[in-house]
Amino acid sequence: MHRTHVKVLEDVLDANGTLARANRADFDREHVTVVNLMGSPGAGKTTVLEQVVRSLPGVRVGVLEGDVKGSFDAERIAALHVPVTQINTDPSFGGECHLDANMVRSAVPSLALGEIDLLVIENVGNLVCPAEFQVGEHARVMVTSVTEGEDKPLKYPLMFRACELALVNKIDLLPHLDFDLEKYLYHLDAVHPGVAHIELSATTGAGVEAWRDWLVEVATHGHVHA
Numbered sequence: 001m002h003r004t005h006v007k008v009l010e011d012v013l014d015a016n017g018t019l020a021r022a023n024r025a026d027f028d029r030e031h032v033t034v035v036n037l038m039g040s041p042g043a044g045k046t047t048v049l050e051q052v053v054r055s056l057p058g059v060r061v062g063v064l065e066g067d068v069k070g071s072f073d074a075e076r077i078a079a080l081h082v083p084v085t086q087i088n089t090d091p092s093f094g095g096e097c098h099l100d101a102n103m104v105r106s107a108v109p110s111l112a113l114g115e116i117d118l119l120v121i122e123n124v125g126n127l128v129c130p131a132e133f134q135v136g137e138h139a140r141v142m143v144t145s146v147t148e149g150e151d152k153p154l155k156y157p158l159m160f161r162a163c164e165l166a167l168v169n170k171i172d173l174l175p176h177l178d179f180d181l182e183k184y185l186y187h188l189d190a191v192h193p194g195v196a197h198i199e200l201s202a203t204t205g206a207g208v209e210a211w212r213d214w215l216v217e218v219a220t221h222g223h224v225h226a
Helices: 002-029 045-050 072-078 101-110 157-161 171-176 181-191 208-220
Strands: 033-039 061-067 084-088 118-122 139-145 165-169 196-199
Touching: 002 033, 002 101, 033 045, 033 208, 045 072, 045 118, 045 165, 061 072, 061 101, 072 084, 084 101, 118 208, 157 181, 165 181, 181 196, 196 208
Parallel strands: 033 118, 033 139, 061 084, 061 118, 139 165, 165 196
Antiparallel strands: none
């Protein structure tokens, strides 16, 4: 049974990889940089997006929102007059806890790639599955918050190894929490040595400029290899 399970998983990931490469070819053809934004529910993925999508100098941005159900996050982005497309994994894709390459491919015709320079895919909130499925992105960003505990890189190492940038959100809450930022950064470096990170607060604006600059750099000065 175990060998069969492993074989099925390998086949699924192989098929996903083929579609991810097709997505990547489409994005490259249209000169669109794609960032896969991942993190747990409540980490602040949508909020950190709201802080930057309206003001990326010289960069036309679009957003692809992934959720199991509902369109709350997409509505928040749309209210900023940013083009947004919604993917719900329930019921069309079985209620999956992640986006895969096939789901993203189904949305490509709605993305108007010729009218944007940067596509941010906000993945379904989950600390496990999204890291296993490439969708054709050029870079991955992991959002974690100080409310989640400093042990998360050790508990979910694949997610943190898979990213090119780690955002540490909600730092304005540090005075009120038993969270050791230095210990968190030590654990982060242990599972992904040298990975870039930005400490920010979407509430106070601390670190938001650095996050904006990172996105502009990725979109305008070459792709980050995933």
